[in-house]
Amino acid sequence: MRATVHRALPGLASFLLAPLGRTRSCATFSLAHGPNLVVGHNLDESMQLPGLIIVNPRGIAKRNVMFRDLVWPFRLKPTPRLRWTSRYGSVTYNVFGREFTDGGLNEAGLYVGERTLLSTAWPRDSHLPRTYHCQWIQYLLDSFATVEDAVASLSCVLPEGHCRWHFFLCDRTGDAAAVEFLQGVPVVRRRDTLPYTILCNDPYDAELRDLRSYAGFGGTKDPEPHYEEEDPRFRWAAMMLRDFDGGVPSVDYALAVLDRLALGTTRWMIVYDIANSRVHVRTSLAPRHHWLDLPALDFAESPPWP
Numbered sequence: 001m002r003a004t005v006h007r008a009l010p011g012l013a014s015f016l017l018a019p020l021g022r023t024r025s026c027a028t029f030s031l032a033h034g035p036n037l038v039v040g041h042n043l044d045e046s047m048q049l050p051g052l053i054i055v056n057p058r059g060i061a062k063r064n065v066m067f068r069d070l071v072w073p074f075r076l077k078p079t080p081r082l083r084w085t086s087r088y089g090s091v092t093y094n095v096f097g098r099e100f101t102d103g104g105l106n107e108a109g110l111y112v113g114e115r116t117l118l119s120t121a122w123p124r125d126s127h128l129p130r131t132y133h134c135q136w137i138q139y140l141l142d143s144f145a146t147v148e149d150a151v152a153s154l155s156c157v158l159p160e161g162h163c164r165w166h167f168f169l170c171d172r173t174g175d176a177a178a179v180e181f182l183q184g185v186p187v188v189r190r191r192d193t194l195p196y197t198i199l200c201n202d203p204y205d206a207e208l209r210d211l212r213s214y215a216g217f218g219g220t221k222d223p224e225p226h227y228e229e230e231d232p233r234f235r236w237a238a239m240m241l242r243d244f245d246g247g248v249p250s251v252d253y254a255l256a257v258l259d260r261l262a263l264g265t266t267r268w269m270i271v272y273d274i275a276n277s278r279v280h281v282r283t284s285l286a287p288r289h290h291w292l293d294l295p296a297l298d299f300a301e302s303p304p305w306p
Helices: 012-016 067-071 133-143 147-155 204-211 233-243 250-261
Strands: 027-033 036-044 052-056 061-063 083-085 090-094 101-106 111-116 130-132 158-160 165-170 176-182 185-190 266-273 278-283 290-293
Touching: 027 111, 027 165, 027 233, 027 250, 036 101, 036 111, 036 165, 036 250, 052 101, 052 133, 067 130, 083 133, 090 133, 101 133, 111 133, 130 133, 133 147, 133 158, 133 165, 147 165, 147 176, 147 185, 204 233, 233 250, 250 266, 250 278
Parallel strands: 130 158
Antiparallel strands: 027 036, 036 266, 052 090, 061 083, 090 101, 101 111, 111 165, 165 176, 176 185, 266 278, 278 290
16 A cells, blocks of 8 residues: 655644635546446645645544634634534545545545535525535535435535535445535536536536536537637547546546546545555646555544553
């Protein structure tokens, strides 16, 4: 087993004061072929982006944290709180530190990760507990084994935060979901409403409308060129996923898709081999291929320090 770990960003302020989002940042897809199932993810940023790979144990008691808890700790208003104990261990990529989760895979085979969506409007339901968007990802990984159960939890817990994100989920059965928050309402796309298991940085409906104008997807426009003033990544991913015939290993093909979708600012390439519980990583700071196996990790809670 080989694994990679990078240093965290220099301070919490760097994370909390980062821009709200970028129009061309991050892409995710799932690829299923026979018994093989992988999720590929590119994380893009204009600057170098160190981070951490975190092993999150099961059996840890936690409480939800909201954005205002981080920046205005002495001006808190009463709000519903959520407490839980992590049921599943997970491996996550974190921008700053533990619980500041950007995406990851748990031992039950559930993947959850984020991408920027500037049209995001977080729900304002004051009757439900809300948790900082990074911690919401970790809450899902801690608590659920399936996409079905993870999206059902939206009736009990909602995310919020300073970034504008939408989320891609996938589980060991191949079930996938895109979760967006539009005009303050959760919008979940699965199965028939998720014909392409791809998520980039525009609303999913807008990506579908654009895709249908290209040859091979209902239109006549050549899908290969990178036209000005548009983002080609969703259609390029759709083309490559459509054309996959199993002639090369799924992980290798997923990395090839991520290479095609990298437009010059990709900092992390991650392939989650869900079927084999293995995480593959390449970064701009460590471009050599690294991986780690979840079954080789000890997710048991560590005993407290004496």
